[in-house]
Amino acid sequence: MEILRRSIAAQPAAPQWVLVVAAILAALTVLSDRLWPISRHVITIAHEGGHALAAVATGRRLAGVRLHSDTSGVTVSSGRPTGAGVVVTVAAGYTTPSLLGLGAAGLLATGRTSLLLQLCVALLLAMLVVIRNGFGALSVLGSTAGILAVSWFAPQTVRAGFAAYIACFLLLGAIRPVIEVQRGRRRRRAGDSDPDQLARLTGLPPTLWVGFFGLVNLGALAGGLATLFG
Template identity: 45%
Template sequence: MQEVLSEIVRRVQQVQPVPPLEHQLVLLLVAAVLVVPRPLWRVSRMLVTIAHEGGHALGALLTGRRLAGIRLHTDTSGLTVSRGPARGPGMVATLLAGYPAAAVLGLAGAAVLGTGRAVAFLWVLLVALALMLLQIRNLYGLLVLLVVGGALGAATWSLEAGVLSWLAHLLCWVLLLAAPRPVVELLATGRHPGSDAGQLARLTGVPERLWQLLFLLVTTASSVAGAALVLPLQEWVTRWWAG
């Protein structure tokens, strides 16, 4: 076990090559294919849901609430239950943390990937999945996390550094592109009293539509900022100027 941990630490500390501009554009295109078409969107949306519920869980813990469980459903929705005061800043922060979570995770990943720490980013995701696994309260959610975590763990352990860099950047692109879409869908379908925005409206008196727009602003801004960090813009400008 000590040898395994030592090997994990060694890999996490390594610096992997950052894909050049052409490869980043290919990864961006692949991520778009995974996010835009509706059949594939059901798969990529589950990744967003995992981040969404992880955001609720983190928000609850950071505000002193007690986490009671997480569920992932076959329709790609989820539910995070926490115990604590039904009103107040803690509940508001917990509800606020859901929709922006995927975009903020993508933004943080972009910042890490810019330093060449692709494997470190992947291991952070693995640790987060393992912690969520402890809180899963339904069989489907358990299977989803085992499949996603198992595939990611196997890839991180067996693939070479260059391929892992591609994988980490692809996951980052999927998060950045996919994060705003559930908010757009929420805006398109109108009011939902049971949604995060609907609950925030009841707790604060601020209209539900304004909360939806705030979610859209945060997710879009985080995604744009993350994209700017991931793309080697200096290389792009240098080529354009030279050409």
């Protein structure tokens, strides 16, 4: 109980310079054509986790999640082929990373760094339960091990900076896949993308769904940065 109380209790807020450095490093990670193909796996985990959570929340039967080495992923669920449940499930993917980043920024702003890192571990372990391929399991376990290592062995300032990096990376990293999926659609290589699936389910144009994802992610980015630096 004492450990739980300490993890939930607020700690001193991270110094402003730590937040600035974390945000810059997160931006460089997202913009780098060398780092992005590796770091994008984290966004894919959040993306597919969003699909899985939405499927369960809307009463669909979740069959499992697969994560691939090319940073793609697939979440399989069964239920009604049409209706609000499947629309929410498909739409959840591109918005989940930014919403997680917004929630992380809120926890950081209240000084709950330890709680944020523990929640990240809990979500990753929950994701591990529904993973159905070896690379996906390794990807989730590697992310979990990294967070645990920082949580257990790093000093407070480093933990705060790492937590801020996670929040900023999720906020910024959620935007680039939306741009990439639209580029893929223009090249006629993304016929099975989430926006195209949503277009078939709702009758609304795929570009409208791409715009919706972009607006949600930009709104979360603005809110998250205002929370961290305001």
